[in-house]
Amino acid sequence: MKGQVSSLYVHIPFCASKCYYCDFNSYVSTSDVMDRYLDGLDRELEAVSSAYEHLPLQTVFFGGGTPTIFDARQSERMMAMLHRHFRMADGVEISVEANPGTVDLEKLQVLKDGGVNRLSFGVQSFDNDLLVKLGRLHDRDAVYRSWELARQAGFGSINLDLMFGLPGQTVETLQSTLRALIDLGPEHVSAYSLKVEEGTPFYTWYERGKLILPHEDEEVLMYQLVMDSFRASGYEMYEISNYAKPGHRSRHNQVYWRNEPYMATGSGAHGYVNSVRYVNQKDVPQYIETTVGGERPVVETEEISDVMQREDTMILGLRLLEGVTFERFREKHGQDMLDVFAKPIRKYEQRGLLTVDDVGVRLTEQGIFLANEVYAAFLGDE
């Protein structure tokens, strides 16, 4: 992987309760454990900062879990340790994931003063019955209250996460959520369909026939409705699940989709630096013990071969609607994309799922719906 790293992910693995569909690395815990986690994170940030030759940070993302579960004092500490160990580039994007109902003005102000300039709320739906079915703690009113507080604190770039394909959801009920969401006017929206993941209550209920999900055809209609609604309301669909008002694309997530390097800290976090992917210890007590003891908590490393890097560039890059440009591919891999991937590109071009021009390769409107099939064609085909 060429190019120095200038992005950082920080994982905060705590939530107020566990949503029924969630397989993320997150736990319900006490404030005392959170303090000790911050002790460990402080040491890990220091170690990561000196382990890699990095540039001043262009993007930082605090994800979870629910980073805003920290109180104002802990949030202040979290921001202070970031600035103690890393320099920020001018215009750095610092994002924090939040859940409706977990923010107050004091905490938001602390984050803002610490340089956070982008908030991402896990709203998921404006339908209170659906939110209960998902095991979410918030309701529609909590979304409005948290939104007001965020604006009051001066946040001008807010993402709202949305889910569709939910149990009992119909195209009509999704439509009213979309209307409510668009009325609020967030600068960015991420909209994903529900995936039932093993090890979650949803998985157990699904296996027992107790979780009735919309039919596949209805889910396609929902996806189409999501795309149409945002595009008609001044949002650019720039990635297969992401929509932004002009100037508000997530710069951090584009680092992932462009297959660029990033450092990662926190329990269970995955990083990618110098062509090596690494994974941190997931278990929170173990993570704390290792990091407080002055060791890095890395439990797995994998050297990514040139072949895999080229595949990743295509698979991740085709998620972006601008696709992968010939120039970017050549700069990154020193080869022509069409020399490496002529076969899958031509095959899916003929099927009308990819389009190729002088600039590069991207999904067609039809390809967006069959994206997973297209990505798979780039694996092991060189």
Ligand code: SF4
């Ligand atoms: S808030 Fe997010 S991370 Fe936490 S349990 Fe729910 S889905 Fe998982």
